[in-house]
Amino acid sequence: MRKAVMVKNLTKVFYKSGQEIPVLRNINLSVNEGEFVSIIGPSGCGKSTLLNIISGLLKPTSGEVFVSGERVNGPCTKVGYMFQSDLLLPWRTAIANVELGLEIRGVSKEERRKMAEAVIKSMGLSGFEHFYPHELSGGMRQRIALARTLVLNPTVLLMDEPFGALDAQTRTLLGNELLRLWRKYNKTIIFVTHDLSEAISLAQRVIVLSKRPATVKAEYRVDLPESRDVTKIVKEDSFLKLYSTIWRDLTEEIGGG
């Protein structure tokens, strides 16, 4: 199987007021094309830093990242990045926000309007195109942010706790929505979260990071069907067994001082 993302011996050190702060230490991971992987770890362990490096926003101190076989060196157009907050531009309507990336890439006005409308429709937000962000709910805003990423048709989707600011109900709804879109568009998704239940219920594989400086502590295959319902799956035995296994790993990292 072809690798969508390869991370090789990745190390990142930050320098703050003359001190070295190692954040990532010798991370190796690979993600197959079309795979849905979630990354979990104690908060502040450097998960966002890892995504920033994969996306090309940050340079690693040492090590390499490859996306679809190409070495990442600066922001990469094959990668779509979704952030913790929706980051919609408040002076743009929903559809104009979705068109932002297309504008930057020089797509013509009629073309990008058509593309944006199609994605908004597939997310079930038709009718809200001309609403301003402050007129939309948190869940809708995050879906518009997802539409802004998807409309650029990236091969790899990086998601940094994208549902973290939402209430539990909206969260599971968007989780199901994301799974539907993943199956439909056949994307590779790397989903960072600190919510273990979310990590297992969405992904095919869970990667556990250690506390800072983060290394890959463990990997677990999630043997649950691809077409699953996030609300129901959390009650199944195999889910609960996996949950308690990974939870042990995590508590070692959080509690093990």
Add this chain to the structure above:
Amino acid sequence: MQWSIAKEKVAINTSRIMVLLGVIVFWEAVSEIFGLVHPVWISSPSRIAKRLIEWIAGDLARHLAITLWETILGFSIGVLLGIALGLILGLYKRALAILDPYIMALNSLPRIVLAPLFILWFGIGITSKVVLIITMVLFVLLYNTIAGVRSIDQAYFNLMLSLGASLRHIMIKLVLPWCVPYIFAGIKLSIGMALVGAVVGEFLASNAGLGYLIAWSSSMFDTTGVFAGIVILMILAIAIDQGMKLLERKVQRWRPGT
């Protein structure tokens, strides 16, 4: 609900006019009707009105045009320079750190101490006033634009970069629109200053303009002329303020609560 807001507005406007009328009547009574204070000191509304009519028939239009032209020119250049410098210094923190004390020092100078220099360098025509206005307006826009750029969360820059944006894209699609409310606040603050700058400049040395008109009247101990000039300035200030409010509503329709 709508109806009561409309009624409230009518009530406020009526009261405003009553206040104005009250002041005019009181003034007229004190100086002309009861002769409590001689009109030589405080003039009177009727004298001022008569003078305004004379001026309008005379060459008020020329003086007004010159003052407005100085204001608009100095204001526009000052705003554009202030925004441009503000964007650069807002994005390049290093440059700001280096220049900050000098900008502070220049900004804390009362501009009036510079006016004699500008008159010496640029003469008593409009150029010296325009330069004086620029030095007043520029700093307001500079500081406001810097504050605007600084208020942008780093995450937005990451978003733009992840979408493949160049520096030009980031400026046009993120930074500049983000700063619009800050720039507007600066414009609102400084447009009145620009008018003041023009009048003060003319007051010091000129041969035309509203400030010249007031200075000339004052040197003749002509209080009516001084008050007539002041009335015109007040009308200008109100007109500018209303115009700005209208423009602001148009530009910032996306803001919640407007």
